[in-house]
Amino acid sequence: MGYTFIGKDPESGEEGCPAVWVDDDRRLLVQGRHADVEALARTNADSPRADDESLIVLEPRMIPLLKEAIRVAESIEVR
Numbered sequence: 001m002g003y004t005f006i007g008k009d010p011e012s013g014e015e016g017c018p019a020v021w022v023d024d025d026r027r028l029l030v031q032g033r034h035a036d037v038e039a040l041a042r043t044n045a046d047s048p049r050a051d052d053e054s055l056i057v058l059e060p061r062m063i064p065l066l067k068e069a070i071r072v073a074e075s076i077e078v079r
Contacts, residue, residue: 003029006069009062018058020065026073028066032056 001024008019021029035043035055043055058066 001025004072006072007065009059009065011059011061018062020062020069022069022072022076024076026076026078028069028073030056030058030066032058032062 003021003023006020006022008017012018018030018032020031023029033056035057039057040055049055
């Protein structure tokens with residue numbers, strides 16, 4: 001399976017930076033910081049997380065990368 005690297009947080013350093021990819025199945029892969037306890041509690045009321053799910057936090061400067069990831073995902077031909 002192939003992955004298209006969209007980009008990483010332009011303000012991050014070399015280690016541990018938020019980043020976005022799209023795979024050949026049109027899935028978005030997002031790397032970011034774990035949400036804090038308050039965010040986990042407040043969002044869990046709307047949509048409880050399964051054991052294999054996480055809530056991550058991305059800064060607003062990541063919005064252009066997410067938009068690009070969606071554009072790329074939409075352009076991939078579905079198998």
